[in-house]
Every structure is written in C-alpha cells, then in structure tokens.
Amino acid sequence: MQRICMQLAALGHQCGIDSHYSYLEVADSLLRNYSQHRRLLAHYRCPADQRIQDYLNAYLQRNGINSDIGLPGETFSLQQAGLAREVSLPYSANYHQSPLMESYRVAQGVLHNPKSDRRTTSGVFHIVEGGLPIPTDKRAVPVAVYAKLLEAALQPPDELMRLPISSGMEEPVDIWVSLLLRPVVRPEVKGVLPEKSLEIRLFAPGSLVANLDFVETIFGNAGDPFLPENDAALDIEHWTGHSGCIILAPHLTSLKKQELGLPHYDDASERQRKDGMCWSDKDELYNDGQAFKVVCRDINGVIVTVIADNYFGYSKKEVKSQISYSSNLFGGCEEEHAGGALAFPRFNLGEVYQPPQIHPASDKTFKKVCQQLESDIDIQPQGYALDRNYPEIIYVPQDAKIDMRSMCLGWQQDGEQQTIKLLKSQTYVYPSGFYVQLQRHPHAPSWRLVGTLGEGTFCHKPSTVSGGGKSEISNLCRLIPIFGPPFFSS
Structure with missing residues (x-):
C-alpha cells in the first residue's frame, strides 16, 4: 500500500x-x-513506448494519413507483480462495481466478473490495410479508419478511467494503467541457443486494471519500463527485435461507421461490402456495435492491437497471437500452436508370426544387439536377452517364430530348437526394432499378436491456428475405429 x-x-x-x-x-x-x-x-516516453509510437506515426504517414499519435504518457505503471490485484478493488471495501465489471474480495484473493464472456470469435478479427496481406476470413480496415479508431481509443470516457482502489475517496483517481511484458518466444537450449522474448506494452483505462492483473498472472511482469535494465533494446542477446502493444478500449463499440469515415454502400468496394466496412444508414454502428479487435502490423516487427471489449480472454489470446507473430518473423522457433507426434504403424499379425528372412549382409542380428546393449541387458543361455531396466522387455533372435496356438516363441541355436513361453505381460523385440505383443481385442473375447514398427514417422506442424488439428495428431489411432457386430440387410 x-x-x-x-x-x-x-x-x-x-x-x-x-x-x-x-x-x-x-x-x-x-x-x-x-x-x-x-x-x-x-512528451518523453519510455523506450518501448517510443518505439511503438514512432512505428504508428510512420505507418500512418506512409499510408497518407497526417495524424500524430501519442501513447498515454502519465500512467500508473504496474512495476511489480501484485500491484494490479491490489488496485483492482477499493481499499476499504470488498466489492466494486462498474458498468463493465463486478469485483469481489474473497478468501482465495479476488473474483472478477466481466460483463462480457465471449464464446465466439465471429466478426472479431479486423486487420489494418497497408501492412502484411490480410486473409479473406478477416475484415480489412482502411488506414484512415484505423487512425480514427486509435485516436478514440486513446480518449476513453471519464467513467472508464476511475481506478477501483480510489473508489469512495474524496478525490478519486482517473488514470491510465500500463504493464510491460516479456513473454518467451524461443525457450533456451542450454549451450546452444539463448532464450528469446519480445516486449509487449499493455494500456488500459483505470477501471479495467483487473484485465492486466489476469494477463500478468499468466505471462509475468517485466518491471519498470523506464529502467535501462528492462529495456529490451539493450538486451540484444534475449530480444527478438519485435515490439507489441495492446490497448483496451471497450467504448469503441459505440462509434458510428459514417463518423469513422467508412464509405456509403454505393461507393464501397466488393471487399468492403463483404467485410461490412460501409454503411447504408448513417446511424449504423461499427461492427454492428459488437466487440472486435483491430490489428496493425507489418514486416518491421511491431504489432499494435486495439481491443474493443473487456473480456479477459481476448487480452490473453492477443498476447499469444503476438508471440506467434514474433516467432514467425524471427524464425528458428515455433509459434504457440505448434505440435506433433511420433506415429508408429501397427499390424494385426493374427495367431502366428514368422519373421521374414534377413539378408546375410544385414547387421540387424541378435549378435549385434548384444554388442550394442551389452551393459543394459542380461544374455540368457537359450539365445535371448532380458532388459535390466525394463524386465517386461525381451530381446529375441531375428528368426524367432511366435505361435499363439502353442503359446511359445521358438528359434534355432547351434542346431537345437529353443523355446520360451509367450506371455501377455511381455514385449518381444526383434533386432530390427520391430516388436510384438500379445493383446486382447478391445471389443471381442479374442486374442491376437500385434506388431509395431520400431521406426516411426515424425508428424509435425510447425505452425497452425487454434483449432487447426494439432491435438488430433497425437491421439491414439485405436480410438478412431468403431467396433461392433455386423448387420446385413437385403
């Protein structure tokens, strides 16, 4: 305090x-x-803010807009973790209400109930023209319209500026709140690659400080942005060279299309009509008065997003999007939705498995296995080996035949037949890496031999969007087939 x-x-x-x-x-x-x-x-800004502000003004000038954008200069800076949570509730009360949020002090800490609880992203993503290509499923925003949205975002109404901790004071505090993040883009690989992160600045009207508390809890607090030790540009070993900015402005949903400079429907292009970037009625609200976020970014490595909502999830997702943006520009690392799995083909071998004969010159022999794993296996007189670390693994010769009918494995050693018992708890590994297990059918009272190749296929997606199927890669294939009795109809 x-x-x-x-x-x-x-x-x-x-x-x-x-x-x-x-x-x-x-x-x-x-x-x-x-x-x-x-x-x-x-007029002085901290180094991170100055980089973002210079980018915005250069972007607008490059696209023919003579507008001077200034980020908030006097802000309550969340210089250490925990400050946001303290100022998100009144000092002498356990409850605070604003038009956009209800907050409670509870035994476990705080409970915030934002007015918005989104479960859809339809119509949310708007991208400014003049930068990187805009996908067809996103809405393209003219640069002049973005300039007016940005100006309006930086001039919120007074009721949004009230800092909750000052509620009930004789002189309440109306102020911007700001936060510096350094989320990791590429984790450290010891002795090979250093950790890399980008810098992100978040600005919110005082009444929305709980939103920054939520983001800080996930991504951490990078400290006072005015101190040299927190200046990313002086930490070239760990900075990707990219800067991000997020501005919360839920009041933008009340702006009208006409006052933002969008064209009439008759004068609009086909893309503008499809994206709703035009109006027929002069009282039409931008994005029909629904929540949205508008993103400005290009190849220079700076991304600025204005979020017209107080839903916590949009702020979190935007930080993750900016991490992906940085990773894609930086290279040599993967974005947040990357993922994959090793896929090993499996086969139903029936009741009897007779391995194919190997080429005489092949080095995939039991003798070679014994040489390679000498310190990790116990070689048995019958010509097979037991794994010292995993007793359920048994290494067998390349010509070992597995027969469910006799429930044994057999092979020739020095002209004599050798056999061991076939057990469901054991895994039998051939010199090629191919291994066989005795398994029961998942939906039938029968057993079979199941073989798995020792060398898998690396299925990897270096980048994708949320919902792009990353998790499906690593699902077990046995969950896909549907088993049941067959039905025939004439």
Missing part, C-alpha cells in the same frame, strides 16, 4: 488509502522535484 500511495503521490494524486503518511512527508521534497521533472518531460 505504501508503494501504491507513493506512486499516486508522484503522479500528483492525493493518497487517501493509508492513514500513515509519515513516509510521504519525508519524501515530500523528492516527490515535488519528481513532479517538476515529469512536467518538463511530459
């Missing part, structure tokens, strides 16, 4: 959440000195 009071006092706000002000009196001269510095440096 002392830290929160100190930060608010440094920003020129009267602190009314703590009854002990002695530390503020001691620091009074320092705070007044800081206030003067802050006034003189009103």
Whole structure:
C-alpha cells in the first residue's frame, strides 16, 4: 500500500488509502522535484513506448494519413507483480462495481466478473490495410479508419478511467494503467541457443486494471519500463527485435461507421461490402456495435492491437497471437500452436508370426544387439536377452517364430530348437526394432499378436491456428475405429 500511495503521490494524486503518511512527508521534497521533472518531460516516453509510437506515426504517414499519435504518457505503471490485484478493488471495501465489471474480495484473493464472456470469435478479427496481406476470413480496415479508431481509443470516457482502489475517496483517481511484458518466444537450449522474448506494452483505462492483473498472472511482469535494465533494446542477446502493444478500449463499440469515415454502400468496394466496412444508414454502428479487435502490423516487427471489449480472454489470446507473430518473423522457433507426434504403424499379425528372412549382409542380428546393449541387458543361455531396466522387455533372435496356438516363441541355436513361453505381460523385440505383443481385442473375447514398427514417422506442424488439428495428431489411432457386430440387410 505504501508503494501504491507513493506512486499516486508522484503522479500528483492525493493518497487517501493509508492513514500513515509519515513516509510521504519525508519524501515530500523528492516527490515535488519528481513532479517538476515529469512536467518538463511530459512528451518523453519510455523506450518501448517510443518505439511503438514512432512505428504508428510512420505507418500512418506512409499510408497518407497526417495524424500524430501519442501513447498515454502519465500512467500508473504496474512495476511489480501484485500491484494490479491490489488496485483492482477499493481499499476499504470488498466489492466494486462498474458498468463493465463486478469485483469481489474473497478468501482465495479476488473474483472478477466481466460483463462480457465471449464464446465466439465471429466478426472479431479486423486487420489494418497497408501492412502484411490480410486473409479473406478477416475484415480489412482502411488506414484512415484505423487512425480514427486509435485516436478514440486513446480518449476513453471519464467513467472508464476511475481506478477501483480510489473508489469512495474524496478525490478519486482517473488514470491510465500500463504493464510491460516479456513473454518467451524461443525457450533456451542450454549451450546452444539463448532464450528469446519480445516486449509487449499493455494500456488500459483505470477501471479495467483487473484485465492486466489476469494477463500478468499468466505471462509475468517485466518491471519498470523506464529502467535501462528492462529495456529490451539493450538486451540484444534475449530480444527478438519485435515490439507489441495492446490497448483496451471497450467504448469503441459505440462509434458510428459514417463518423469513422467508412464509405456509403454505393461507393464501397466488393471487399468492403463483404467485410461490412460501409454503411447504408448513417446511424449504423461499427461492427454492428459488437466487440472486435483491430490489428496493425507489418514486416518491421511491431504489432499494435486495439481491443474493443473487456473480456479477459481476448487480452490473453492477443498476447499469444503476438508471440506467434514474433516467432514467425524471427524464425528458428515455433509459434504457440505448434505440435506433433511420433506415429508408429501397427499390424494385426493374427495367431502366428514368422519373421521374414534377413539378408546375410544385414547387421540387424541378435549378435549385434548384444554388442550394442551389452551393459543394459542380461544374455540368457537359450539365445535371448532380458532388459535390466525394463524386465517386461525381451530381446529375441531375428528368426524367432511366435505361435499363439502353442503359446511359445521358438528359434534355432547351434542346431537345437529353443523355446520360451509367450506371455501377455511381455514385449518381444526383434533386432530390427520391430516388436510384438500379445493383446486382447478391445471389443471381442479374442486374442491376437500385434506388431509395431520400431521406426516411426515424425508428424509435425510447425505452425497452425487454434483449432487447426494439432491435438488430433497425437491421439491414439485405436480410438478412431468403431467396433461392433455386423448387420446385413437385403
């Protein structure tokens, strides 16, 4: 609480959440000195903000828009983990309500109930023209319209700016809240590759600080963005060179298409008509008044997203999208939805398995296996071996025949027939890596020999979208067939 009071006092706000002000009196001269510095440096931005702000203005200028965008300068910076949670509830109450959220203090911490709880992304994704190609299933936004959306996003109504912790104070605090993230893009490979991360700045009106608390809980807190040790550009070994920005602006859903500069339906292009980027009635709301997020990004490695909603999930998903954006530009790493599996073909061998004869020059012999695994196996006099670490694994010669009818394995050694008992708890491995198991049919009272190739196929998707089938790769194939009695009809 002392830290929160100190930060608010440094920003020129009267602190009314703590009854002990002695530390503020001691620091009074320092705070007044800081206030003067802050006034003189009103246009100064921390390094991350300056990079993002320069990108936005250059992007707009490059696309013929003469507009000067300035990110929030005076913000309550969440410089350490936990601050967001403290300021998301009133100091002297266990409940807080705003038009967009209800918050409760509970025994386990906090409980936030946002007004929005989305379960669909239909019509949500809007991408600004003039950058990277826009997929046909996303909505293309003219650059001039984006400039007006951005300006409106940075001028939220007063009711959104109220910091919950100041609720009930004589002089409530209306302020922006900001957070610095450094989410990992490429994990460290010790001795080979260092960890790489990108920088992301989040801005939210004070009443939406709980949203930043949620994101911070998942991705961590990268500290004070003004300190050199937290400047990604000075950490070239661990920075991907990419910057992201997320601005929460739920009030944008009340803007009208006409006032944003969208064309009339008769003057719109075919793409604009398909995307709804035009109007027939002058009172039509942008995106029909529904939640959306608009993304501006290009090959330069900066991505700026405005989210017109307070749904926590959109903020989390946008951080993950920006991680994917950075990984795709950086290369040599995989995006968040990457994944895969090793697929080993299996066969129903029936009741008897007679292995094929191997070429005389082949090195896939039992003798070779004994040489390679000498320290890990116990060779038996009958000509097979037991695994010392996994007693259920048995290494058998290349000519071992498996017969369910006699429930044994047999092979020739020095002209004599050798046999061992066939058990369902054992796995019999041939020198080629092919292994056989005695298994019961999953839906019938019968048994069979099942063989599996020792060398699998690496099925890998380096990138895909959510819902693109990553999890299906690693599902067991035995879950796919449907077993049951056959039916015939004439």
